[in-house]
Amino acid sequence: MVMGTVTTARKTRWALLDIVIVVYALIPVLWIASLSFKTKDTLADGNFIPREWTLQNYADIFATNEFIRPLINSIGIATIATVIAVGLGMMAAYAIARLDFPGKRALVGVSLLIAMFPQISLVTPLFNIERELGLFDTWPGLILPYITFALPLGIYVLSAFFREIPWELEKAAKMDGATPAQAFRRVIAPLAAPGVFTTAILVFIFCWNDFLFAISLTSTEAARTVPAALSFFTGTSQFEDPTGTIAAAAVVITIPIVLFVLFFQRRIVAGLTSGAVKG
Amino acid sequence: MAEIVLDKVTKTYPDGARAVSEMDIEIADGEFVILVGPSGCGKSTALNMIAGLEDISSGELRIDGARANEKAPKDRDIAMVFQSYALYPHMSVRENMAFPLRLAKVDDATVRAKVDEAAEILDLTQHLDRRPSNLSGGQRQRVAMGRAIVRSPKAFLMDEPLSNLDAKLRGQMRTSVAKLQKQLGTTTVYVTHDQTEAMTLGDRVVVLRGGVVQQIGSPQFLYEQPANLFVAGFIGSPSMNFVAATLEDGALKSPLGTITLTDRIRRLAEEANAPREVVLGIRPEHFEDAALLEEEHKARGASFSAAVDVLESMGSEKFAYFTVEGELARTAELQELAADAGATDVPGTGSTIVARLSASSGARVGQDLQVWFDADKLQLFDPSSGKNLTYAG
Ligand SMILES: Nc1ncnc2c1ncn2[C@@H]1O[C@H](COP(=O)(O)OP(=O)(O)O)[C@@H](O)[C@H]1O
Ligand SMILES: [Mg+2]
Numbered sequence: 001m002v003m004g005t006v007t008t009a010r011k012t013r014w015a016l017l018d019i020v021i022v023v024y025a026l027i028p029v030l031w032i033a034s035l036s037f038k039t040k041d042t043l044a045d046g047n048f049i050p051r052e053w054t055l056q057n058y059a060d061i062f063a064t065n066e067f068i069r070p071l072i073n074s075i076g077i078a079t080i081a082t083v084i085a086v087g088l089g090m091m092a093a094y095a096i097a098r099l100d101f102p103g104k105r106a107l108v109g110v111s112l113l114i115a116m117f118p119q120i121s122l123v124t125p126l127f128n129i130e131r132e133l134g135l136f137d138t139w140p141g142l143i144l145p146y147i148t149f150a151l152p153l154g155i156y157v158l159s160a161f162f163r164e165i166p167w168e169l170e171k172a173a174k175m176d177g178a179t180p181a182q183a184f185r186r187v188i189a190p191l192a193a194p195g196v197f198t199t200a201i202l203v204f205i206f207c208w209n210d211f212l213f214a215i216s217l218t219s220t221e222a223a224r225t226v227p228a229a230l231s232f233f234t235g236t237s238q239f240e241d242p243t244g245t246i247a248a249a250a251v252v253i254t255i256p257i258v259l260f261v262l263f264f265q266r267r268i269v270a271g272l273t274s275g276a277v278k279g
Numbered sequence: 280m281a282e283i284v285l286d287k288v289t290k291t292y293p294d295g296a297r298a299v300s301e302m303d304i305e306i307a308d309g310e311f312v313i314l315v316g317p318s319g320c321g322k323s324t325a326l327n328m329i330a331g332l333e334d335i336s337s338g339e340l341r342i343d344g345a346r347a348n349e350k351a352p353k354d355r356d357i358a359m360v361f362q363s364y365a366l367y368p369h370m371s372v373r374e375n376m377a378f379p380l381r382l383a384k385v386d387d388a389t390v391r392a393k394v395d396e397a398a399e400i401l402d403l404t405q406h407l408d409r410r411p412s413n414l415s416g417g418q419r420q421r422v423a424m425g426r427a428i429v430r431s432p433k434a435f436l437m438d439e440p441l442s443n444l445d446a447k448l449r450g451q452m453r454t455s456v457a458k459l460q461k462q463l464g465t466t467t468v469y470v471t472h473d474q475t476e477a478m479t480l481g482d483r484v485v486v487l488r489g490g491v492v493q494q495i496g497s498p499q500f501l502y503e504q505p506a507n508l509f510v511a512g513f514i515g516s517p518s519m520n521f522v523a524a525t526l527e528d529g530a531l532k533s534p535l536g537t538i539t540l541t542d543r544i545r546r547l548a549e550e551a552n553a554p555r556e557v558v559l560g561i562r563p564e565h566f567e568d569a570a571l572l573e574e575e576h577k578a579r580g581a582s583f584s585a586a587v588d589v590l591e592s593m594g595s596e597k598f599a600y601f602t603v604e605g606e607l608a609r610t611a612e613l614q615e616l617a618a619d620a621g622a623t624d625v626p627g628t629g630s631t632i633v634a635r636l637s638a639s640s641g642a643r644v645g646q647d648l649q650v651w652f653d654a655d656k657l658q659l660f661d662p663s664s665g666k667n668l669t670y671a672g
Contacts, residue, residue: 149583171332171372176379176426186378191367 029254036058036247057248067249069221070229074253077139077225078207081146086200088147089154096155097162108159111152119149123216130217137219145213150203156200161195198267201260208257226253281343281433281466282308282359283329288338290324290490298324299490301338306468311460315477316472316487316513318617322470325487326436329468331355342433353382358427362439364419372398372422373407379430397425400459417448424459426533433602434466441476453479472619474514477503486510488615504672508558509612511658517563517598517633521613522605523662524559531659533559534605534630536583541655544669548659553666557608558660563598565656568642569649580654584648585632597636597661599648605630612665 010268035043036057038050045051061067095106126145127136135141163190173183214228221229229251233242261268283306292300298321306312314322324487327333329340331352340347347355366375373394380390398404401421411419420440427435440456441449457480460467471477477484478498484494486501486509494506498514505511511519524533529545531538540548569582585601634650642648659668 006601138608165362166365166368168363168365169367170363172361174332174357174380175330175357175359177353177382177430179351179353182382 012264018152032247032250036251043273058245061245061249070224070226073223074225077142078204080203081143081207082200085150085154085203086146089151092155093162095159096159111155115152119212137223139223141217146207150206154203158197201264284341286339289336289338309464309466309469311482313381313477313481313484315627318472320487321490323438326438326470330359347671357431358435360423360427360437360440364423371408375422376425376429393429397429401425416444425462431583437469438470507667508660519560519562520559520632522630523557524557526555526557532649534603538581538654547669553668556637557670558662560658561652563633563635565653567651568636568640569651571637573649577651580652582649582651584647584649586647587642587644590642596638597640599634599642601632603632610662
């Protein structure tokens, strides 16, 4: 009995605390969502729940190149950077997990250093370099720095996953009559896939969310990604308040992240913690 | 079915460590051979060289008469059971067991039949659709065995397959492994660091120390005629007692009293050019409570008196531990064995003797006991080389 009441009281306390934190964290997001559904006239009425619902803002952003073009840039740049970073990261992580080579600790140390490096201090040199090389305001101009910063993250998370793979299985497969290629394809690859997938999601989110490089290394819609493009929204006429459309665009680019996290929550947590604890 | 020959097989790892030195073993078709030795003595390395998972540095491995050094594991047609079982976690039990057959492109009906048959033998039929992670240790072990037997390979290699099981299950599995091997008649090389497994399982036992073969023979032969101190100390549980002793005019001065050597032992010791200082070895079962013996029987041995430190009654027998005055026999071999058993040298001047007495012995802890031992069963060893001076082999 006593035990029961104690745990109930504890549960209630925890539940309250959880609610407070979730509300605190979600209010800005919900507020943006709420703004995106409001009509132009009720935009500034201060109501949390829109009094007049509309999808006009969404229709507007998809009607202009102002949003569509950056969306394409975002998807393309993040995808290409992810594929390259994860591809390279897999090779590096395999070496770190499986082989003993001189400079292994240095490699891990340097990648940690790069991951921690304050990105803002690189913006000006990168800006100058890219203008010299003609990379400024192009896709490669963003993809390259993204790879630089996503690679250490990828190496970290992947090597933590690779270390967990029981490599004796490779020997077992060979004894069972597999060629090295068969052992990789039928035993190692299926076991490595979840780790690679998780890393890809983390890297993709990193690239997708970046604002600093996107705003500094682009000047037109040729390579501007959505986070940067949002700050250039003007609305249909110069005198129109673009708040509603900005809110709608913000919601649209948040959706993939929310979906990723909802579906792959456990894997992402595993990836982050294994990287954090064992990296 | 295969005959496996190791001809001066040596393994030197890239870091310079020599794990196996000039190993010579001939394994007959259908034979069950045990590789035994303390951990780190090169058992797994030797097994992996037979399997093809490690390169052979020098020497030749022949399977059915043909050189196999350069053959890939998959071309040797040998199955292996790993200590960790190495089951594929993403496959069901059925898929695990079917994997070698699928790789060999066996047709579906045959795969099904063979897996069902193996599952029947190993009592796994009702677990075929489960994942390895949902099985108990003993069941996983059986799946690993199943994966090895489905494709009827030329030989089985097993690397400490039972060491992850609890004591009771290990005993049961030991019996079933022995039965299975006899039933299938497949050549088997079995690695263990457990001398009980070595004694009970194999047709022949190979004792390894530091990568060097110490002795090869049937379990009983190794027990009765150990070639050196290391084998003598490793085989048998509780292990043989060792004390330092001196040979003088056909008599042996030892902490257990002065012993007149029997003719047989004196002849063997002379043939072996025994030095003055020797190590005396006596197995626990060659002791007896003197009070239980008739005079006539007693005459065949010698007696000493000592206080019982510890008494373990097993019901059918009693183990009595004594401390006798005199020097502990200290040799590299014995220290290595002690280290492997996890024992550190007990400080003190005496040495501990373990004696197996009849259950009817009236021994009491703390009281002096008259202990008799069989003088014809003692063994003498050269302390510097470890060689058995009474080896009649
Ligand atoms: N890959 C390796 N590189 C270097 N030395 C090794 C390697 N594998 C094993 N050894 C060394 O070889 C010796 C024998 O190892 P192993 O065959 O695993 O022993 P066991 O199986 O008898 O315990 C040990 O001293 C071990 O340290
Ligand atoms: Mg081993």
